[in-house]
Amino acid sequence: MKRLAPLLALSLLLALVSGCTKSAHTATEPKTLTVACCQPYTYDMQFRDFIEAGFPDWDVKFVPLQADNDYKAYDEKTIAEFMDREKPDLLILNSSDFGLLRKADRLQNLDELIAREKSKLTDTVTPGVLDFLRGEDGGPLYGIGPAFHANAMYFNKDIFDRLGTPYPTDGMNWEQTIELADRIMQDKRREKDEIGLHIPWLRGPFDLLQRIAGTEGLKYTNADTGAVTFDTPGWERLFKQVASAYKRGTFVASWPEGREEDGTTYYDQAAMESADLFKKGKAAIAVDDDFLLANLKSAQKPKFGWGVVEPPARSSDPGVGGEIRLYEVFAIPTSAAHAEEAWQVLSYFMSEHVGKAKAGLGSAIGAMDLSVQRDYPEWKQDPDYEPFYALRPTNSIDKFYYGAEQGPAGFDEAFAELVNGHIRSAVEDKETLDEAYAAIQPEAEALMKKALSDQKADGADESK
């Protein structure tokens, strides 16, 4: 009893002082974290500087997901092996690996974490990115990232001025865009090598059809029933629009040919050059992503005046349009040993500080991308960035590219060939537009039947 009070006083004193010491200095034990990401080069170029600046005393171990010179795609098994072997606390994933881990249920639900930590991290993120990340079903967030890519509509002011045609505006749909391109194409004062609308990397009329269908929310199959759904008024209107545009010459019928080799498509010199058509001043309008913006603002400025507006929007909902892509998605494994540290680093990357730093760095840091922070155009003091933040995307992390498959193996390719064939025959006056359109549904149904039965047969062969 005699010694208790002094002992109490001592321990209280020590507790007080050490507690105060902790708040006067940063935590004394170094924190540790294992980050799994990308290739070493990408990590060094895009993330390492930020981590070292934000967490200078931490012991951060980096584990690459890919070697610098050798890309190997993961599957469910190999990514599980990676996770078990390296035990990462924080993941920085491409869309494909993110999809695998989400499917395997190995990622923390970030909505729950955000609620628990009373974080405001999603409050400042542009809504389109959040929509994209919540998937087709608008589910919980399992990943988020500081940067994204999106589309816009670019236009060559010089060409429009010369032809006295009004500039494109925000909120146009595809039909209006094609009409505008058509006006340019039909104008006799247009230079011979100038075109109305340029969309890079299209491999044929079907690609354009798919692009627009994606915006309009049209699908040519019903995933649940396996039916072909091409015979709808929406498709009819779209098909005829696109086919007649080809007939009128609004679109040029030759597109970059890609060489397929071992499943990878290589594009030759001509293809690469044609992708540059807008910057060369040869296209009145281009629907392209933010890489073009970075290109137009780079040191080699184009010789013509240009502007940028929102990409073509959905006719039934002008708040929807364009596609979003995230190449790096941050996620926290459910198995993370240092989940708290991982959360701190993830929050840091999603902070205003990092968004503003990106605004100051531009393309210097080796990644020409957009910050997901909604205020980014303001921080860049450049309204040209606004169009990328305006709309909710037509795609999502589940189906992140417009050419995503809608039918069983082999169907989509065959369907594309079928449609391209009919468009070409319409262009060449071998069929009328009505005939061309009417032929597709029944022929597609036959393709679907075959594809489904092929699938069944394969299934039967593999059954044990």
Place this chain on the structure above:
Amino acid sequence: MRDHRDRWEDRLSDLPLGSGGFGTATMKKVKERIKMLERRAKRRRRAAAASVAALLIAGAVVFRSELAGLLTPEEAAKPVISETEPTTINVMYWDNSGFMSAFGQPFVIRHPSVRFEYADYPGKTANLFNLTPGIEPFKEQLLKSHADLVQVPLAYLPELSSAGLLKPLDTWMKRDGLKDGNWQPTVRATVREAGGGQLYGYAPEFSGYALFYNRKLFQENGVPEPTDGMSWDEAMDLAARFQGIEKGGKPVNGLSFGYNSTIWFEASIIGKSQGLRLADAKLGQATVDTPAWTDLWTKLAAGRRAGWINNDPVFKWEGNISMKELYAHDPFLNGRSAMTYASSAYLDTLSDAGSGLGLAQEDWGILAPPGDKASRGMDAAFEIPFVFAIPAQAAHADAAWELLKYIMSPSQANRYVRFPHGDALPTVAADAAASDTRSALFYRADADPSQVLDRTKRDANPVYGSVSSAVWTEASNRTQNAGGDELDVSELLQALQAKAEQALQAASAAGQAAAGGQP
């Protein structure tokens, strides 16, 4: 613990409550009891208070620095660089995008509101090897510019600092609690010497030279290994012991100098490491045909003729050539040369070439370079290309200082080695270098600061530059077709001396040398 006092209280508690009818005796006893308890409590409290006080005092002593931090009212430290308002820093550097990637990026990541502007670096063709367009054009450009941070070649630092054109940095260093103890010591001493003892800039990088040797070859051939800081005579004598030795049917050299080396190149770098000059300090007299140079050229010629200095002919190539193909022509990298003399940049070459060419990583060692007998162990070829300084007229000096502090930081040193540029080492050792015994050699490299400064100023002097250019061009012309013929060193040096004199006369006629050796 119950004692007799407690039993007393029990008896008290037996009395009916609220009776108020305590007997006087009881009351007295109660009062006394209370007083006693109070006294005891007071004593206990005093004792407790005393021990707490003692502990507090002890604690205060132990934790005094932390407490000082807590108790001094925190001046709401206004950050020099605002979090919200844009801060512009104007930089004069030879390569804008290079600056951004080396220094600007990590700084903006720490201070997102910073934006960089760039002032033109003086001289039309500034590059890493040509930072010195002349002190007058440099001064002129500096004064015209709005630079807040400027890249100053070391050769110009003495004049610019003494002319009051640059901000002295010592006061700021002290104010912000910065020490230069982790700077490479020769860099530290030389930069201070250039500022007349004061600090006027920070040199972010340096190059040192070393003798790299192949332990295995020495051991296999029973030749004693070289030591730190030999003289060149000693190094050459050691190299000569490899005369006639072969490995795998190919000759083994005692000494080599990379790929595509020539005798005149070797003369120039060994001469530099011995402190030899082509003209005197006043740049009035050519000093090419001297006993020292004669001795050097004679030894080189003899060694090459005998083959213990590598004498592979220079090879030419068309179009592009890969580094791997070039490495194939470097005998040291291929394990066929006992020693090579090279800069700190050679560390990267060795690691890039790897063990596949015939030199295993554990087979080579590194020593302080050979030099003049009189200054053993010193690196007379030590190079400090430039400093970052803050012009006296800088509009954003405080922000520039924050940037300079970042450039000096260990964090930046660690980053620097991940993005090598210009083959130099960071002045503050990166963590990796601290634990690597081989790069540690460069972090202990010793050189005479005055000598480094003099040599740097001399090399930036356009008159000396014209002499050097004339001499080495002539040397190259005269020796490239020598082949196996014995080189007439005397004749060569007379011819080189004549060229040097011509260059000096031309400069004198142009009035440049009239300044007495000043740039």
